[in-house]
Amino acid sequence: MSSAETGEVRGAAPAAAQHSSGRLQSSVDKLLAAGGAAEASGFVIRAVDVSKVYRMGDSETHALRGVTMDIKRGEYLSIMGPSGSGKSTFFNMVGGLDKPTSGKVYIDQVDIAQLDPYELAWLRCRKVGYVFQTFNLIQVMTCLENVTLPMAFAGKNSEEAREKGLEILGLVGLEDRALHKPAEMSGGQQQRVAVARALANSPDILLADEPTANLDLKTGQEIIELFCHLRDKLGVTIITATHDLKMLKASDRIVWIDDGRISRVSSPAELQIDVEEVH
């Protein structure tokens, strides 16, 4: 059902998207001002003509073909696109997990290609929180240990980390399962642990790849509310890849990636209309 809707949406005129982005940015500005967090000056992430080519022997796969995108501070951005569209690749670039073949990615106006490994690690540790589609929890560690690991990397002592870890697990409603291993938990619970881990060092940017894909409606809703709360109260920039309509609705801007290029940018309001048209 969802894919049919997206297909329909993509078919809609991109012209509408263009003027909507300006309107959206002004609303984000307002939102951030209301949140009292960062002044909405500058972009937290800028991707300039980013391309990525994977080489497998003789064959080349163009995952990204020159994507340019600016992401404002405190923005909640959703990225949509069919599987294999380069969505995850773009994600990795933006989060500093991969290097572009050409083009530049700036985080806080710093070209991440220029960072030395120490700075890059610092960035991944404190600036960016990652939530992966496959959770990527460390299976042999308990929930609490998973959550406190980034804090250990950030140099927090164990006591402090433990306290904060429990607090964050409480935020995602899992403090009573702190000492369980990921394998003993449901997909939804694991995803919530992953979210808690991403929040461990209070990142400025939260990157989430299909964070609600494996969750039930209620938990998914809770995650969305959590994200909105983070954006509104802490000014965290949130970037998600998702097919979840509720998530799209909550976001400020929706970017569609197809075949390694941005095919359109729209606002949730527009999408809502489109979706209703589908029904």
Add this chain to the structure above:
Amino acid sequence: MNRDTTNRTSGAGNGADAGGSSAGVAACSPRPSGSSLQSSLGTQIPLPFRRAFQIALQGLRIRLGRSLVTLSGVVLGIAFLMSTVTTQFIDRAVAKDRDARRQVDVMERVLQFRIGSVKGKTLAVARFGALSPMEEALLARVRAAGPEALRLYSDAPAGNGEGVPLAGFARGAAVVLLLGDSPRCPVSLAELTEGMTTRLVLDGRADRVCIPDAEVRRELFLGKQLDTERERQVRQAEADLFRTIWIVVISLAVTVIGVANALLMSVTERFREIGTMKCLGALSSFIRLLFLIESGLIGLTGSIVGAIVGTVATMTVYGFIWGFAATFGGVDHASLFLAGMCAVVVGTILSMLAALYPAWFASRMVPAAALRSTV
């Protein structure tokens, strides 16, 4: 399709381009201050060794089962190496015993060649002087083979229980064995062999002076056979040295491959974990340190256990052949201990190297690639 709907900002991007040296991480273009989010990038501080050690130890403890499998790989490799080395030590320790045993084998074969099976036959043994250990061993074997009778005659002072009157002492015997270290035979061969149907004497010494007799055949136990045996042994020893070196080298290679394989597997199956850790802010050096500590601990424990198991097992097995006194007591303890220490060092370093390579490889991967890998 390829429409870019986002703004292409110019100012900020150029600023960052121009000043993108790794030293000055802070954004070059001045930005409004006062916001907690506008902090410039910092530098990740390496975790102290103690913390890395804690995490590595915890990792080992948590995946105890997997650690033990890896450990047993190291134990096997080092045990194999140490058993080879210990075998060489035992070989050296029991070389004398082994030579003696070979000589007794030759004597027994000569005896059998002359008279066939000892079983059910009467044998006469004339002893002049002290018996060598080999001769004693031969007599023990002959006794064990179940002859009908074993008559003894000795030139030793009477009263030692061996005093069989000489005349006709070998009557009905198949052979007279002339043993002892005395250089001359005090009685004539004719006297010795009186009453035998086939008057055959087997002498243990080629240089013994005897009064010959036309009817008596005197054969040597250890004449030509022993000489060729000795020559063969000298040649053997030369060949053995080469073989020993070869075996140690091969067992070292087997150890290297076994240990490396165990560690390689345990690291490559954790590529995703390494990728995840890097996403969470782990430095490459931390990941290398983590695996270095982990593999060092596994290598050290495995090597010590392997060295002990390999040595004790080999000594026990050889103990059943040569006697425990010869194996546990006879070897050069200091050298063996030194060899064991070397094996432990080799095992530990090997384990660390074997783990370091894939860990180094994985830590250099961009996290996205490490996360993608499915081993």
